Amino acid sequence: MDIDKIRKDFPILNRKVNGKQLIYFDNAATSQTPNQVINKIVDYYKKYNSNIHRGVHALSQEATDAYESARKKIQKHFNAAHQHEIIFTSGTTHAINIVSSGYTNLINKGDELIVSALEHHSNIVPWQMLCERTGANLKVIPMNEDGVLIMEQYDQLLCERTKLVFVNHVSNALGTINPIEEIIAKAHKIGAEVLIDGAQASPHIKADLQSLNVDYYVTSAHKICGPTGIGILYGKENSLNCLPPYQGGGEMISEVTFEKTTYADLPHKFEAGTPNIAGGIAFGEALDYLNAIGMKNIAEYEAKLLKYATDKLNNIPGLKVYGSANNKTAVISFNVEGIHPYDIGSILDKMGIAVRTGHHCAQPIMDFYKIPGTVRASFSFYNTFQEIDIMVEAVKKSIQMLR
Secondary structure, eight states, rough: HHHHHHHOOOGGGOOETEEOOOEEEEETTOOOOOOOHHHHHHHIIIIIIISSSSOOOHHHHHHHHHHHHHHHHHHHHHHHHHHGGGGEESHHHHHHHHHHHHHHOOOOTEEEEETTOOOGGTTHHHHHHHHHOOEEEEEEEHHHHHHHHBBBHHHOOOOOHHHHHHSSOOOOOTTTOOOOOHHHHHHHHHHOOEHHHOTTTTTTOOOOOOTTTTEEEEEGGGGTTTTSSSEEEOOOOHHHHHSOSSOSSSSEEEOSSSOOOEEETTTTGGSSSSSSSEEEEEEEEHHHHHHHHHHHHHHHHHHHHHHHHHHHHSSSTTEEOOOOOBBSSSEEEEEEEOOOOOHHHHHHHHHTTEEEEEETTOOOHHHHHHHHHHHEEEEOTOOOHHHHHHHHHHHHHHHHOOO
């Protein structure tokens, strides 16, 4: 990989923040966007901006072709069996809510749902709301000090009452890669379905959905060099057909009368209203960009960045890294003894370094460690070892200033 050449694709990396060259280490929140994706969005609005699917004129047909071509690219990237198993959503949270809402009439009082201790709030709260509606019970796979799920406890939680298991592929707060193959296989043995939140995994891992045999998989484009406001819900055809529509309106219907409405087939059944057309097209372009570089190349380079940064930070007295799983993506959460993470993050920002501070929408993890939050540095393939060196020195300087 030619990192210098890659960095030229990202115009935002040229800007300065507080008079310093921007160092962007908040990739777990949102990745940056290359010119190829930006140009695709501009191209849509300049040349064929139009509503899709229902127009006979040239602009509408061109927009429809580009939008559905993006769906095909996503299907191929994630190796879904059918194109209509890819549902466009506004993002991962929207996708999870489609499933949790749809399960309202499929869950009975006393049924059990299983979540992991490593989840983002968006993969906790919708299921709590489902439990409130149905009387189902929510069970939690616990984690250990290393930030790894205790799978023996998972085995004990599974039973004939278990209807659905939902786990993130990768923890956004710690970077832990969860053993989803094992989680899926064991759930299926007792007849439960599985939803995997792939938002944090997608920038680093190319999930093979047919090989995983997962029932639902969700992710967002803005994590993988695409725009905000667009994501996908993948679902097995049979599973999606069992769920009712999430929203009513245009596009998701077959026929409408005042007496009765019939619904469209997949994927349109779950795509009510005018979609984010430019976003969908750009999502496909983002996957083209990543695949041209090579997901394996990206993962290997980011693993080197992770090891380098972890080793450097661990040499700072009083600094503690949270989450030491053997299988991790390029995310480091850390604190310095006696200093609030917000204070470190604020000083790093003054030096042009963007990191995330707080609980990272993963309060149960922070409660487990008995901390208010962490400083989180998350790396992407356009980051460099030199940038890590600058951040490490900036952390040292922050400590000197705050003590």
